[in-house]
Amino acid sequence: xxxxxxxxxxxxxxxxxxxxxxxxxxxxxxxxxxxxxxxxxxxxxxxxxxxxxxxxxxxxxxxxxxxxxxxxxxxxxxxxxxxxxxxxxxxxxxxxxxxxxxxxxxxxxxxxxxxxxxxxxxxxxxxxxxxxxxxxxxxxxxxxxxxxxxxxxxxxxxxxxxxxxxxxxxxxxxxxxxxxxxxxxxxxxxxxxxxxxxxxxxxxxxxxxxxxxxxxxxxxxxxxxxxxxxxxxxxxxxxxxxxxxxxxxxxxxxxxxxxxxxxxxxxxxxxxxxxxxxxxxxxxxxxxxxxxxxxxxxxxxxxxxxxxxxxxxxxxxxxxxxxxxxxxxxxxxxxxxx
Amino acid sequence: xxxxxxxxxxxxxxxxxxxxxxxxxxxxxxxxxxxxxxxxxxxxxxxxxxxxxxxxxxxxxxxxxxxxxxxxxxxxxxxxxxxxxxxxxxxxxxxxxxxxxxxxxxxxxxxxxxxxxxxxxxxxxxxxxxxxxxxxxxxxxxxxxxxxxxxxxxxxxxxxxxxxxxxxxxxxxxxxxxxxxxxxxxxxxxxxxxxxxxxxxxxxxxxxxxxxxxxxxxxxxxxxxxxxxxxxxxxxxxxxxxxxxxxxxxxxxxxxxxxxxxxxxxxxxxxxxxxxxxxxxxxxxxxxxxxxxxxxxxxxxxxxxxxxxxxxxxxxxxxxxxxxxxxxxxxxxxxxxx
Numbered sequence: 001x002x003x004x005x006x007x008x009x010x011x012x013x014x015x016x017x018x019x020x021x022x023x024x025x026x027x028x029x030x031x032x033x034x035x036x037x038x039x040x041x042x043x044x045x046x047x048x049x050x051x052x053x054x055x056x057x058x059x060x061x062x063x064x065x066x067x068x069x070x071x072x073x074x075x076x077x078x079x080x081x082x083x084x085x086x087x088x089x090x091x092x093x094x095x096x097x098x099x100x101x102x103x104x105x106x107x108x109x110x111x112x113x114x115x116x117x118x119x120x121x122x123x124x125x126x127x128x129x130x131x132x133x134x135x136x137x138x139x140x141x142x143x144x145x146x147x148x149x150x151x152x153x154x155x156x157x158x159x160x161x162x163x164x165x166x167x168x169x170x171x172x173x174x175x176x177x178x179x180x181x182x183x184x185x186x187x188x189x190x191x192x193x194x195x196x197x198x199x200x201x202x203x204x205x206x207x208x209x210x211x212x213x214x215x216x217x218x219x220x221x222x223x224x225x226x227x228x229x230x231x232x233x234x235x236x237x238x239x240x241x242x243x244x245x246x247x248x249x250x251x252x253x254x255x256x257x258x259x260x261x262x263x264x265x266x267x268x269x270x271x272x273x274x275x276x277x278x279x280x281x282x283x284x285x286x287x288x289x290x291x292x293x294x295x296x297x298x299x300x301x302x303x304x305x306x307x308x309x310x311x312x313x314x315x316x317x318x319x320x321x322x323x324x325x326x327x328x329x330x331x332x333x334x335x336x337x338x
Numbered sequence: 339x340x341x342x343x344x345x346x347x348x349x350x351x352x353x354x355x356x357x358x359x360x361x362x363x364x365x366x367x368x369x370x371x372x373x374x375x376x377x378x379x380x381x382x383x384x385x386x387x388x389x390x391x392x393x394x395x396x397x398x399x400x401x402x403x404x405x406x407x408x409x410x411x412x413x414x415x416x417x418x419x420x421x422x423x424x425x426x427x428x429x430x431x432x433x434x435x436x437x438x439x440x441x442x443x444x445x446x447x448x449x450x451x452x453x454x455x456x457x458x459x460x461x462x463x464x465x466x467x468x469x470x471x472x473x474x475x476x477x478x479x480x481x482x483x484x485x486x487x488x489x490x491x492x493x494x495x496x497x498x499x500x501x502x503x504x505x506x507x508x509x510x511x512x513x514x515x516x517x518x519x520x521x522x523x524x525x526x527x528x529x530x531x532x533x534x535x536x537x538x539x540x541x542x543x544x545x546x547x548x549x550x551x552x553x554x555x556x557x558x559x560x561x562x563x564x565x566x567x568x569x570x571x572x573x574x575x576x577x578x579x580x581x582x583x584x585x586x587x588x589x590x591x592x593x594x595x596x597x598x599x600x601x602x603x604x605x606x607x608x609x610x611x612x613x614x615x616x617x618x619x620x621x622x623x624x625x626x627x628x629x630x631x632x633x634x635x636x637x638x639x640x641x642x643x644x645x646x647x648x649x650x651x652x653x654x655x656x657x658x659x660x661x662x663x664x665x666x667x668x669x670x671x672x673x674x675x676x
Contacts, residue, residue, distance in 0.1 A: 013562030014667030038496040039558065040389035040422035042488060048386075051378035054430035054483060055466045058475075084378035092392035094481045096434070126483075128393045132674060136476040137396075141468075143432045143481035145392060150380060158376040220377065224351030329352030336470060 006101040011131030020129060024107055028114035029124040033090075041125035043090055047149040051086035053077060054145035060336040062109070062139050064185040066177075066197030069142055070109035072272055072338055074116040074124075075201045076223065077146040082203035083219040083275055085154025085210075088120060093127040094143040099134045109140065120201035122146070151210060160234050160278075162217040167306040168284035169242065170277045172205060172291050173198070173299035174250040175227050179269035180258050182337055195254050198273035205294045206275060209287055216287075218278035221271075224338060225329045228267040230276050231314040232328045242314035244304035244326065267316070268329050270337045278306070344439040349469030358467060362445055366452035367462040371428075379463035381428055385487040389424035391415060392483035398674040400447070400477050402523040404515075404535030407480055408447035410610055410676055412454040412462075413539045414561065415484040420541035421557040421613055423492025423548075426458060431465040432481040437472045447478065458539035460484070489548065498572050498616075500555040505644040506622035507580065508615045510543060510629050511536070511637035512588040513565050517607035518596045520675055533592050536611035543632045544613060547625055554625075556616035559609075562676060563667045565641075566605040568614050569652040570666045580652035582642035582664065605654070606667050608675045616644070 002019070009016035026035060033041050055076050062069040074091065081088040093113065097106065117124050156162055181197040202221065210216055222230045227249075235242045251259070251266045259266050273296060279287050284302055291297030304316075314326035340357070347354035364373060371379050393414050400407040412429065419426040431451065435444065455462050494500055519535040540559065548554055560568045565587075573580045589597070589604045597604050611634060617625050622640055629635025642654075652664035 008673045011673070012667060013567055018666075036496075038422060039418040040391035040424060040484075040486070042422070042493065043388050043390055045383060045386050045388055048383050050381050050383055052381055052428060052430060052485060053378035053464050054432045054481070056432035056434050056468045056481060058434055058468045058470050060470075060474075080377040084376060084380070086378060090390060092390060092483045094392045094394035094432075094483075096394050096396055096479055126391050130394045130396045130479075130674075132396050132398075132476065135473075136398075137479070138470065138474040141434055141475070141479065143392070143394060143483075145430045145432075145464075145481075145483035146378075147390060147485065148378070155380065158374075229351055328356075329350060335346040335349070336468075 004103055006097045006099060006103060006106060006131055008099050008131050008133065011129050017129065024110050025127060028110045031123045031125065033123060033125040043125065045149060049150040049152065051081050051084040051148045051150050053080040054143065055080065056141060056143040057338055058141050058336050059182065059338050060138065061185050064197055065181050065195065067199035068109055068112050069140060070113040071116050072199050073142040073144045074113050075199050075272060076338060077144040078120045078122060078201040078203050079221045081146050081148035082206045083221045085157040086148030086150045088122045088146055088148040088203050090147045091117065091122055091124045092145045093124055095129045096137055096141040097129065097131050098137045098139050099131055101139055116201060120203050154210065157216065157219050160218050160238060163240065163278055163306055165240060165306050165308050166281050167217060167278050168281050168302050169304040170279065170284065170287055170300060171303050172275055172297040174252055175271055175274060176251055176255045176259065176266035176269035178272040179334055179337055180255045183334060184258065193254050193258060198271055200273035200296050202273060202275050202296060205291060205296045208294055209290050212290055214279055214283045214287055216277055216279055220276050222274045222276055223272060224270050226268040226270055227276065228326050229329055231326050235312055235314045237312060239311045241307045241310035242304060243307045244314060244316040246316055246318045248301050248303035250299050250301060272338065342441055344435045344437060344441060344444060344469055346437050346469050346471065349467050355467065362448050363465060366448045369461045369463065371461060371463040383487060387488040387490065389419050389422045389486045389488050391418040392481065393418065394479060394481040395676055396479050396674050397520065397676050398476065399523050402535055403519050403533065405537035406447055406450050407478060408450040409454050410537050411480040411482045412451050413537050413610060414676060415482040416458045416460060416539040416541055417559045419484050419486035420544045421559050423495040424486030424488045426460045426484055426486040426541050428485045429455065429460055429462045430483045431462055433467045434475055434479040435467065435469050436475045436477050437469055439477055454539060458541055492548065495554065495557050498556050498576060501578065501616055501644055503578060503644055503646050504619050505555060505616050506619050506640050507642040508617065508622065508625055508638060509641050510613055510635040512590055513609055513612060514589055514593045514597065514604035514607035516610040517672055517675055518593045521672060522596065529596065531592050531596060536609055538611035538634050540611060540613050540634060543629060543634045546632055547628050550628055552617055552621045552625055554615055554617055558614050560612045560614055561610060562608050564606040564608055565614065566664050567667055569664050573650055573652045575650060577649045579645045579648035580642060581645045582652060582654040584654055584656045586639050586641035588637050588639060610676065
């Protein structure tokens with residue numbers, strides 16, 4: 001590259017754009033489909049049922065312990081496809097970059113995206129870059145969209161219709177790491193911690209369970225709004241209730257401490273590598289075991305079950321035996337968490 | 339809606355997000371797939387060959403004569419699919435909104451997207467909203483991605499491999515309207531004009547030609563970088579040359595005047611509703627006629643032909659008989675044009 005910083009011309013569609021595409025995007029997102037450099041990527045889909053999703057990422061700061069905006073942009077979209085019952089295949093990516101952004105940072109971010117895509121087994125096949133004048137955006141925002149092929153057994157996985165009383169609610173590990181890692185990475189609070197984001201692609205962990213033949217009845221990733229939001233959305237309007245036992249939830253000591261100091265409830269803090277899965281009681285142990293075999297599921301645990309009581313609501317039993325309702329987050333707990 | 343402005347909480351994934359999704363996005367992008375409100379849209383694709391594209395839109399100002407950021411976000415992505423030889427079917431959309439942005443503006447933008455999607459016959463099936471603190475983005479940025487089913491006859495449409503000497507180069511009307519409309523809509527130049535953006539979905543115009551049986555050998559929309567960029571990219575590395583006759587190019591008087599005053603070449607100014615098509619000489623007249631039947635092609639004209647001379651280059655013969663090479667734009671001519 002002939003420059004150290006992103007210039008407005010890098011978003012022009014002209015020569016500088018071509019330099020950027022060739023020297024950064026194609027260099028790292030190296031695949032024959034992207035290399036065609038056509039207006040649209042041309043894809044072969046092996047199945048007529050596909051899943052399609054999008055998310056924009058505006059996380060602040062863009063680099064944080066455990067990841068960066070590029071890693072999260074790939075993992076978040078891969079996870080949305082995976083929890084929808086699809087095998088993630090292809091991603092698109094759209095960059096909005098602030099004029100003057102250091103190209104070396106862009107390169108680190110793009111390389112993270114490429115690494116994460118490789119781990120997940122997906123290809124980044126089409127993209128776009130816009131550059132806005134200094135002060136008109138905050139460093140870099142990334143949109144990814146994704147396409148996956150649906151597993152025909154999992155067409156109802158997001159609806160919760162297959163859930164029955166007695167089913168077990170499982171999560172693949174500790175909660176609230178991502179939100180607290182981001183918060184402590186922001187200089188404003190003057191907090192130092194060792195907390196790392198859990199940001200990761202969950203598709204292989206999920207397929208290990210699904211492909212084993214276990215009848216997974218529901219899946220969702222617990223991102224913005226945390227575990228509580230997944231549970232309250234799931235319960236809403238249903239003729240069953242969710243009973244969560246706080247004792248089953250793993251929260252690391254540094255995260256617990258930070259949440260206490262700052263007045264956060266870990267149940268509402270964002271994760272970027274956690275999936276909530278619901279399975280039949282008889283399958284719960286084997287699900288945990290399959291998850292444990294994957295580094296992203298070493299701390300998988302049963303956190304609760306489906307009950308006939310309090311239909312439409314989730315309740316949590318706290319360590320001291322109290323009970324409280326799991327409600328949806330009213331406002332914004334932590335802006336720009338992803 | 340209980341508020342007049344976009345709040346950080348509207349991007350939280352919590353209750354305010356749900357309000358926004360229900361009261362604005364689902365209200366306008368009204369379709370059963372989006373209404374499922376799952377992490378990913380579940381789609382049936384009738385064909386295993388699909389086209390997939392993405393673009394982020396950061397146009398400034400967000401409202402301009404002839405359109406707004408929402409209209410362009412739909413039309414731009416629909417057009418990228420259409421020129422790739424695909425029938426556009428599904429769009430995703432990701433909003434990044436500045437805290438405090440008036441909800442009534444957001445509603446106008448979303449309604450424009452819905453109107454444009456309806457005209458084009460596409461569904462907006464999945465989406466995402468992020469809100470950033472005031473001053474961290476400029477009003478609103480929109481990403482759209484799109485999926486279309488490929489016409490098997492058009493798999494090579496973007497490559498130019500089917501082009502032969504004597505083929506005619508056609509465009510569906512006047513050039514440079516979009517760029518000059520945006521520029522005059524910016525207050526900074528203190529220019530008043532009647533110029534309107536040509537922003538429009540071209541998929542029906544394109545399918546009228548393609549479905550007639552005419553052998554379309556190449557298509558591309560002339561957006562950022564203008565007509566000149568399409569032509570110089572097409573010529574690059576080829577064993578044929580492009581000969582353009584300036585007399586065939588239509589530039590409206592107000593656009594011509596504004597370009598002259600400001601020192602722009604209309605060939606390099608962005609369009610948002612123009613497609614360059616290359617067909618056999620014998621098909622040129624019928625292509626023009628088919629385009630003329632569509633309001634977006636009333637001024638379609640032949641602007642040049644494929645020649646054996648100057649392989650790999652495009653040349654334009656000017657009105658006064660001079661000749662000059664059509665080169666790629668070096669830097670940014672007009673930032674935030676789309």
